[in-house]
Amino acid sequence: MSVPLLDIAELRKHFEVGAKRGAWRRFRDRLSGKDAPTPKLHAVDDVSLTIGRGETVGLVGESGCGKSTLVRLINRLLDPTDGVIRLGATELSLFRARDFAANENRARIQMVFQDAGDSLNPRYTAFDAIADPLRRLKRVGGDALVARVDALADMTGLPRELLSRFPHQLSGGQKARVGIARAIAVEPELLILDEPTAALDVSVQVVILQLLEDLKARLGMSYLFVSHDLNVVRLLCDRVLVMYLGKIVEAGPAAEVFARPLHPYTRALISAIPQADPARRAGRLRLSGEPRSPIDPDPHVCRFHGRCPIGTTVCAQSAPALRRMTPSRDVACHFADTAVTLNTVQDSSPAKNGSGEP
Amino acid sequence: MSAAPALAVEDLCVEFRTRSGVVKVLDQVGFSIAKGETVALVGESGSGKSVTAFAVMGILDAAGRVTSGTAMFGGSDLLALPERELAELRGRELSMIFQNPRTALNPIRRVGEQIADVLVRHGGATRAKAPALAIEMLKKVRIPDPERRAKAYPFELSGGMCQRVMIAIAIACRPSLLIADEPTTGLDVTTQAVIMDLIAELAREIGTATLFITHDLTLAAEYCDRIIVMHAGHVVESAPSATLFSAARHPYSARLLAATPGESGALASLASIPGSLPDLRRADLPSCRYSERCERRLDACAEPLPRTAVGEAHIVACRNPL
Ligand SMILES: Nc1ncnc2c1ncn2[C@@H]1O[C@H](COP(=O)(O)OP(=O)(O)OP(=O)(O)O)[C@@H](O)[C@H]1O
Ligand SMILES: Nc1ncnc2c1ncn2[C@@H]1O[C@H](COP(=O)(O)OP(=O)(O)OP(=O)(O)O)[C@@H](O)[C@H]1O
Ligand code: SF4
Ligand SMILES: [Mg+2]
Numbered sequence: 001m002s003v004p005l006l007d008i009a010e011l012r013k014h015f016e017v018g019a020k021r022g023a024w025r026r027f028r029d030r031l032s033g034k035d036a037p038t039p040k041l042h043a044v045d046d047v048s049l050t051i052g053r054g055e056t057v058g059l060v061g062e063s064g065c066g067k068s069t070l071v072r073l074i075n076r077l078l079d080p081t082d083g084v085i086r087l088g089a090t091e092l093s094l095f096r097a098r099d100f101a102a103n104e105n106r107a108r109i110q111m112v113f114q115d116a117g118d119s120l121n122p123r124y125t126a127f128d129a130i131a132d133p134l135r136r137l138k139r140v141g142g143d144a145l146v147a148r149v150d151a152l153a154d155m156t157g158l159p160r161e162l163l164s165r166f167p168h169q170l171s172g173g174q175k176a177r178v179g180i181a182r183a184i185a186v187e188p189e190l191l192i193l194d195e196p197t198a199a200l201d202v203s204v205q206v207v208i209l210q211l212l213e214d215l216k217a218r219l220g221m222s223y224l225f226v227s228h229d230l231n232v233v234r235l236l237c238d239r240v241l242v243m244y245l246g247k248i249v250e251a252g253p254a255a256e257v258f259a260r261p262l263h264p265y266t267r268a269l270i271s272a273i274p275q276a277d278p279a280r281r282a283g284r285l286r287l288s289g290e291p292r293s294p295i296d297p298d299p300h301v302c303r304f305h306g307r308c309p310i311g312t313t314v315c316a317q318s319a320p321a322l323r324r325m326t327p328s329r330d331v332a333c334h335f336a337d338t339a340v341t342l343n344t345v346q347d348s349s350p351a352k353n354g355s356g357e358p
Numbered sequence: 359m360s361a362a363p364a365l366a367v368e369d370l371c372v373e374f375r376t377r378s379g380v381v382k383v384l385d386q387v388g389f390s391i392a393k394g395e396t397v398a399l400v401g402e403s404g405s406g407k408s409v410t411a412f413a414v415m416g417i418l419d420a421a422g423r424v425t426s427g428t429a430m431f432g433g434s435d436l437l438a439l440p441e442r443e444l445a446e447l448r449g450r451e452l453s454m455i456f457q458n459p460r461t462a463l464n465p466i467r468r469v470g471e472q473i474a475d476v477l478v479r480h481g482g483a484t485r486a487k488a489p490a491l492a493i494e495m496l497k498k499v500r501i502p503d504p505e506r507r508a509k510a511y512p513f514e515l516s517g518g519m520c521q522r523v524m525i526a527i528a529i530a531c532r533p534s535l536l537i538a539d540e541p542t543t544g545l546d547v548t549t550q551a552v553i554m555d556l557i558a559e560l561a562r563e564i565g566t567a568t569l570f571i572t573h574d575l576t577l578a579a580e581y582c583d584r585i586i587v588m589h590a591g592h593v594v595e596s597a598p599s600a601t602l603f604s605a606a607r608h609p610y611s612a613r614l615l616a617a618t619p620g621e622s623g624a625l626a627s628l629a630s631i632p633g634s635l636p637d638l639r640r641a642d643l644p645s646c647r648y649s650e651r652c653e654r655r656l657d658a659c660a661e662p663l664p665r666t667a668v669g670e671a672h673i674v675a676c677r678n679p680l
């Protein structure tokens with residue numbers, strides 16, 4: 001691949017948790033020998049990834065694993081603890097999050113937020129919400145603005161008569177469409193979508209997904225697509241990244257990852273996809289055990305250990321790094337090699353593969 | 359289903375006043391849920407699913423008005439109950455999980471305390487015991503490190519974690535009617551399975567009746583006994599989940615199923631539904647609100663809609679069903 005559009009290296013975001021101690025309290029604690037450092041929640045921990053121009057990358061993973069934090073870092077709403085974010089030739093991580101709104105690069109990345117309702121200004125009508133980035137970042141006004149907003153409403157399947165409404169007068173899915181129209185208004189190079197279709201019914205979802213495909217074909221837009229709907233990820237994405245407790249545990253072409261997951265967490269995830277047909281629910285992998293804490297996790301234990309169906313003593317003594325398993329697949333598991341061979345064996349005897357997995 | 363249903367809604371009509379006229383959002387909505395039954399409510403975005411839930415809970419927006427209908431619950435009509443009695447029921451007997459969890463939680467109170475509050479107010483727990491019970495609830499909804507996370511504020515939790523806190527609050531008092539408005543949309547499929555099991559457990563143990571609003575037809579098929587399909591404020595079809603999947607009769611339900619992504623097929627093969635919901639402010643709304651988008655329309659469709667029983671617990675509101 002040539003120079004990727006987005007290039008992220010060793011990105012970290014740690015949040016301090018627990019009661020904040022003042023200077024006096026810290027001093028007293030130090031005197032009494034209780035000066036433990038403030039606990040840190042490792043929301044994003046050493047994440048590296050790239051997105052090519054015109055590429056659609058899916059980001060999936062357990063609720064709370066750090067997906068929104070990662071995309072908020074990329075969109076420069078949060079300052080990283082550590083690491084580099086590059087968009088083309090520009091190093092975005094050098095800008096402070098709170099100055100970024102006025103930055104010339106602002107229009108190059110846009111985001112559709114997870115909570116459509118929260119992210120819309122309650123005093124803006126749907127029209128104003130969609131027009132706002134066009135006014136601010138592209139200086140569009142007058143009739144051209146009205147025409148553009150109408151076109152955006154049509155594209156996202158938002159009935160024009162709703163443009164004069166305020167957010168509280170719209171349904172969940174109608175608000176979600178306002179959020180999408182607003183984000184694509186300035187035709188960014190990178191569009192980050194955090195669960196854009198979660199609030200949409202399937203027929204509107206189809207419209208949005210086809211719109212995204214179309215924008216990609218026409219404008220070469222790139223997407224980072226966060227979703228819990230694995231069937232949608234499979235349809236839309238070229239590549240998929242699987243996160244677990246702050247780390248990427250598996251990466252590869254979407255079709256391959258879904259057909260032959262190599263990490264035990266990915267396997268559990270795919271096997272939990274709802275099935276309308278009861279016969280296909282047999283042989284499901286259910287995870288038991290407690291998830292590990294994201295607060296000051298032990299760096300020498302695999303984060304999946306304790307819930308992992310494989311997990312051995314090795315997993316409790318050293319954390320697996322993300323390794324290249326095949327030319328296109330990366331996996332962070334000590335037993336990924338076994339999974340690779342297992343899959344090869346299964347491929348050659350499909351009759352045995354009678355589990356619920358595709 | 360011979361026993362009296364836990365909830366029976368009949369002829370529910372709701373209107374909203376807006377700057378540009380009155381919007382007739384719900385029209386003669388009717389359905390019932392038996393004790394221990396989980397019923398899915400699906401339908402196009404804007405079709406009135408949340409408004410149905412709000413009307414039953416008595417928490418409609420000030421601009422909204424119930425113009426007719428009844429919602430019988432345990433011998434009383436929720437729509438006619440004075441607010442004081444309704445407030446008494448909410449939280450103890452009636453419980454709701456909202457579509458946007460972050461705004462439904464109190465932003466300046468720790469999540470553990472919010473769950474404890476409910477347990478004290480409605481669940482008969484003592485102030486001393488409540489915090490430990492709250493941690494127990496967080497554990498049930500799979501929040502890792504629940505002891506420490508109980509002290510977090512909503513903004514310190516992820517979207518899906520807030521959603522799970524909301525769920526913990528809603529089920530803490532073991533309600534007899536649970537209305538869940540897209541409770542698992544922000545959750546990955548493994549966590550979603552845990553939540554669905556919790557709801558099923560309530561149904562099994564204390565006979566909770568659940569109205570489960572969702573966009574995910576496959577999820578509804580896997581976990582719900584029946585599916586109710588809404589379109590533009592009308593209930594258009596109601597059937598046992600398996601029946602709806604194998605033999606949907608309303609043209610809109612069939613379209614909805616065809617738009618559901620499965621594990622094979624390409625994006626291009628999924629068909630969106632042509633047209634959009636009619637403008638609900640119109641004075642000349644047709645009796646079948648789907649007719650202007652429907653490829654099976656007959657002249658007879660302009661007459662008042664029938665409600666035809668076409669099979670065991672299977673009802674369809676259409677003049678020319680599939
Ligand atoms: N306060 C209000 N004023 C005017 N119209 C409203 C108001 N609240 C809701 N509506 C309208 O009522 C209709 C039904 O809304 P509702 O929120 O019930 O939809 P829904 O089926 O829950 O959709 P979604 O799946 O998108 O959440 C929508 O067309 C919406 O725009
Ligand atoms: N401001 C904050 N302070 C402390 N912790 C935070 C903060 N924001 C996020 N976190 C924590 O970081 C972790 C990752 O959260 P994030 O929102 O990125 O998850 P997510 O993968 O998007 O989850 P979901 O799928 O539920 O939306 C969670 O444990 C969350 O509690
Ligand atoms: S490294 Fe061990 S515990 Fe971690 S995922 Fe692989 S087998 Fe499971
Ligand atoms: Mg998130």
Ligand SMILES: [Mg+2]
Nearest residue numbers: 171172408457
């Ligand atoms: Mg809704």
